[in-house]
Structure formats: C-alpha cells, structure tokens
Amino acid sequence: xxxxxxxxxxxxxxxxxxxxxxxxxxxxxxxxxxxxxxxxxxxxxxxxxxxxxxxxxxxxxxxxxxxxxxxxxxxxxxxxxxxxxxxxxxxxxxxxxxxxxxxxxxxxxxxxxxxxxxxxxxxxxxxxxxxxxxxxxxxxxxxxxxxxxxxxxxxxxxxxxxxxxxxxxxxxxxxxxxxxxxxxxxxxxxxxxxxxxxxxxxxxxxxxxxxxxxxxxxxxxxxxxxxxxxxxxxxxxxxxxxxxxxxxxxxxxxxxxxxxxxxxxxxxxxxxxxxxxxxxxxxxxxxxxxxxxxxxxxxxxxxxxxxxxxxxxxxx
Ligand SMILES: *[C@@H]1O[C@H](CO)[C@@H](O)[C@H](O)[C@H]1NC(C)=O
Ligand SMILES: *[C@@H]1O[C@H](CO)[C@@H](O)[C@H](O)[C@H]1NC(C)=O
Ligand SMILES: *[C@@H]1O[C@H](CO)[C@@H](O)[C@H](O)[C@H]1NC(C)=O
Ligand SMILES: *[C@@H]1O[C@H](CO)[C@@H](O)[C@H](O)[C@H]1NC(C)=O
Ligand SMILES: *[C@@H]1O[C@H](CO)[C@@H](O)[C@H](O)[C@H]1NC(C)=O
Numbered sequence: 001x002x003x004x005x006x007x008x009x010x011x012x013x014x015x016x017x018x019x020x021x022x023x024x025x026x027x028x029x030x031x032x033x034x035x036x037x038x039x040x041x042x043x044x045x046x047x048x049x050x051x052x053x054x055x056x057x058x059x060x061x062x063x064x065x066x067x068x069x070x071x072x073x074x075x076x077x078x079x080x081x082x083x084x085x086x087x088x089x090x091x092x093x094x095x096x097x098x099x100x101x102x103x104x105x106x107x108x109x110x111x112x113x114x115x116x117x118x119x120x121x122x123x124x125x126x127x128x129x130x131x132x133x134x135x136x137x138x139x140x141x142x143x144x145x146x147x148x149x150x151x152x153x154x155x156x157x158x159x160x161x162x163x164x165x166x167x168x169x170x171x172x173x174x175x176x177x178x179x180x181x182x183x184x185x186x187x188x189x190x191x192x193x194x195x196x197x198x199x200x201x202x203x204x205x206x207x208x209x210x211x212x213x214x215x216x217x218x219x220x221x222x223x224x225x226x227x228x229x230x231x232x233x234x235x236x237x238x239x240x241x242x243x244x245x246x247x248x249x250x251x252x253x254x255x256x257x258x259x260x261x262x263x264x265x266x267x268x269x270x271x272x273x274x275x276x277x278x279x280x281x282x283x284x285x286x287x288x289x290x291x292x293x294x295x296x297x298x299x300x301x302x303x304x305x306x307x308x309x310x311x312x313x314x315x316x
Contacts, residue, residue, distance in 0.1 A: 023231075023278035026238045030078075030247040031056035032215060033064055039253070040066075042270050046251060047075060052281035055245065057111055057214070061096045072106040080111040083125035084135040094139040101146070111185060111214065112140055113153035117164035124156065129164055133171035136179050144180065152181035152206075154214055157188040157198055162205060181206075183244060187215040189259065192232040203242055213237060213246040220260035223288065227262075230275045248279055254289030261291040268293050 033056045036042045043066040046053055055076035058064050063077040079100070081093045101107050113132055118124025132153055144150050153168055155161030172179035184206050188195045195216060202211060218229035230248070237246045254261035255268040265276030267287040274284040 022283045023234070023281060024238065025052045025281040026234070027054055028238060028243065028245045029053055029234075029279065030076075030245055031251055032247045032249055033058040033067075034250055034252045035064055035066065036252065039270055042253065042266060045266070045270075045272065045276075046280070050281065052279070055247075057247070059114055061093050062100070063105070072108075076108070077105070078109045078111055079107060080114065081135070081139060082114050083116075084113075084127050084131045088134065088138075091139055094142055097143055097148070098146075101148075107148060109149045109151065109183075110140065110143060111151040111154060112136065115156050115187065116153050116168075117158070117160050118156045129167035130171040132168050133175055133177075133179060136168075136172065137175060137177050141177065141179070144182075149182035150180075151212060151214075152184045154185035154187060157186065157190070157194075161187075162201070181209065183210040183212050185212045185214040188213065189215075189217060189219045189249075191218055192229050192236070195233055196236060199240070199243070210244045211240075211242050212244055215247070215249045217249045217259050217263040219263055221262060223262045225262075226260075227275060230278065234279070248275075253293075255291060255293035257289075257291070261289045264289050 029052050031046050031053050033043075033046070035058065043064075046056075047067065047070060053075065055078060056064075056067070057078040057080050059080050059082050061079045061081065067075055067077070079093075079097050085092065097107055097110060113125055113127065115122070115124030116127045116129070116132055118126060120126050136153075140150055153165060155164050169179060184202055186199065186202055188198055195213075199211060199213070203209075216233065218226050221229070234246075234248075237243045248265070249259060250257065250263065251265055253266045253268055253270055254264040254273070257264040261268075263275075265273055265279060267273050267289045268291075269287075271287045272280070272282070272285050273287050273289050277283060277285045
C-alpha cells in the first residue's frame with residue numbers, strides 16, 4: 001500500500017520536475033520590499049537578471065539604496081506617505097517627492113497611508129480619517145496637480161477598511177476638497193475566494209477605479225495550500241483588467257516571516273522558494289521553507305529523491 005502510493009506520487013511528480021515549468025510572466029508584478037539588514041545579500045535576489053518585477057515600494061518616501069543603480073524605467077520606485085506627520089504644517093513627503101522629480105527621477109505614482117485602520121503593532125498607521133484627509137490635501141493634492149497618480153489610503157482587507165475609506169472621502173469633502181484617488185490599493189490575507197470577493201466589493205464600491213493589490217498572501221497555511229493560493233491569485237490578477245498592479249507578501253526568509261513560513265518567497269537559507277521563483281518568472285526550485293533558521297533535512301527533498309529512485313525503477 002505504502003509502495004504503490006509512493007509510485008503513484010513519483011509518476012505525478014515527474015512531468016513538473018523534469019519539464020521545469022516556469023510561471024507565466026506579467027508586467028503588473030512588483031515588489032513590497034522588506035529590506036534585510038541581517039542578510040543583505042537577500043535584497044539583490046529580486047532584481048537579478050531575468051526577474052519579472054517592474055516596480056517596487058518600500059513603505060517610505062525615498063528609494064532603497066540597494067536599487068540606486070536601477071532606472072525608473074527598469075524598476076519603478078513608488079514612494080509612500082506611510083502616516084500623518086505629527087506637525088500639521090509638515091510637507092516633508094511632498095517636498096521629498098518634488099525633489100526626486102526635479103533631480104530627474106520619474107515619479108509617476110505615489111501610495112498613501114499604510115493600513116490607517118490597523119494597529120501599529122501589525123504595521124498599520126492607525127490614524128483618524130479626518131487627520132488623513134487634512135494631510136492628503138496638504139501633501140498629496142499638490143502632487144496630483146503635477147500629474148502624479150495617487151493611490152487611495154491602503155486600508156486593511158477588513159470590513160472596517162470600507163468604513164474608514166468612506167469617512168476619509170467625506171472628511172475631504174467637508175474640508176472643501178475632493179480627494180480623488182487614481183487607484184485603490186488592496187491588502188488581503190486569506191484564501192483565494194476571499195480575495196476575489198474582496199476585489200469585487202471594492203470594484204462595486206468604487207466603480208471604474210483601477211486597483212493595485214499591494215499586499216496579499218494566504219497566511220499561516222500548508223505549503224500546498226499556499227502554492228495553490230499563489231497560482232490562482234496570480235492567474236486571476238493577471239486576467240482582471242481592473243487590476244493594474246500587484247505585489248505579493250513577502251520578500252523575506254521563511255524563518256522571519258510574520259505571515260507563516262509557507263507564504264515566504266525565500267527559504268530559511270535565503271534561497272528562492274517555489275513561490276518566490278514563480279513570482280520572478282522562473283521555475284520551481286524545490287526549496288522547502290521552514291520556520292526554523294537551523295538547517296535540518298528537508299522532508300520534501302528526501303521525498304523527491306525517493307520519488308526519483310522509484311521513478312528510475314518505474315522507467316526501467
Ligand atoms: C546594480 O547593482 C547590483 C549589485 O550592487 C548588481 O547586481 C546589478 O547588476 C546592478 N544593476 C545595474 C543595472 O547596473
Ligand atoms: C515616466 O513614467 C511613466 C509611467 O511609467 C511613463 O508613462 C512616462 O513616459 C515616463 N516619463 C519619462 C519622461 O520617462
Ligand atoms: C467634488 O466632486 C463632486 C462630484 O463630481 C462635485 O459635484 C463637486 O463640485 C466637487 N467639489 C469640489 C470642491 O471640487
Ligand atoms: C464605468 O464605465 C462604464 C463603461 O465605460 C460606464 O458605462 C459607467 O457609466 C461607468 N460608471 C461610473 C460610475 O463612472
Ligand atoms: C503552480 O504553478 C506552477 C507553474 O505553472 C506549477 O508547476 C505548479 O504545479 C502549480 N502548483 C499548484 C499547487 O497549482
């Protein structure tokens with residue numbers, strides 16, 4: 001019984017292992033860049049030759065030094081106004097972006113307010129919609145007038161996100177300004193059906209507005225569920241004309257992942273996982289992510305070796 005199951009597994013494993021199928025490529029694909037200071041060599045992986053990624057953001061207003069030698073047309077940097085500065089006369093985000101533009105960096109899009117409806121302990125900016133509106137009018141509206149496309153505040157995927165966003169637009173209107181967003185960023189942690197339904201709800205709420213999915217993953221799930229989610233989502237986002245861009249979470253090692261090891265694009269040794277390689281347009285690597293940084297024999301590579309042995313027998 002055990003043997004025949006193994007033989008069957010070996011047979012189904014063969015085609016993808018030998019064919020080294022690459023994942024579909026897409027110009028929509030970008031990077032949520034989580035810089036690593038402990039293992040800085042990881043930062044280079046995303047832009048190595050053959051990478052499919054066309055743009056990135058790093059939650060900050062200025063480009064990452066790692067990518068200083070890349071041009072906007074190769075790897076477009078999208079600045080983000082992460083939160084509202086404490087001073088209501090602070091225009092450092094606006095000034096910084098204008099300085100980048102006058103220095104010759106072609107900034108064509110900006111992102112605003114990371115998870116303003118979320119707590120700071122989970123990476124949110126936790127700000128009041130009225131304060132966000134005042135800040136947007138001061139720091140973001142002038143950029144729109146310069147032709148820079150602006151992303152609406154990047155709320156969480158919870159129902160509270162819709163309430164927050166609606167309050168934000170109302171607060172702008174009551175201050176006499178239409179805070180017009182050129183695109184709506186979406187964050188999603190959960191299964192594929194949930195992601196598709198959430199995109200539908202955003203499209204229903206803000207018709208004809210383009211969507212960027214700027215954080216998404218199936219968190220804390222098994223490797224096979226994580227990979228199925230990734231495949232279905234990437235295929236769906238590539239197909240949907242309402243989605244202009246997307247960036248998968250995340251660009252870090254499985255051993256430091258805050259969304260579970262199997263969502264990570266690097267394994268505990270900093271090598272691309274299958275998802276990581278597919279995301280860059282490459283083939284499966286068979287590197288199995290682990291939450292532990294200690295190297296231990298990977299179950300799956302033993303299993304693959306076993307499968308090959310049986311496959312060899314089977315072919316003979
Ligand atoms: C940019 O620098 C990195 C490493 O510092 C290098 O791998 C890459 O090839 C460089 N890219 C260009 C376009 O010069
Ligand atoms: C700036 O980037 C935008 C978007 O990628 C592009 O449409 C535009 O042509 C670029 N402008 C220049 C001067 O390169
Ligand atoms: C905001 O947009 C609405 C609907 O397009 C329009 O009626 C209103 O005049 C605009 N308000 C301002 C201050 O531009
Ligand atoms: C959305 O676009 C469609 C097709 O261009 C148009 O018929 C419809 O009126 C638009 N809806 C809104 C709310 O602008
Ligand atoms: C995901 O896509 C890759 C590349 O096409 C394929 O090899 C793999 O079997 C798929 N995995 C799942 C679980 O769909």
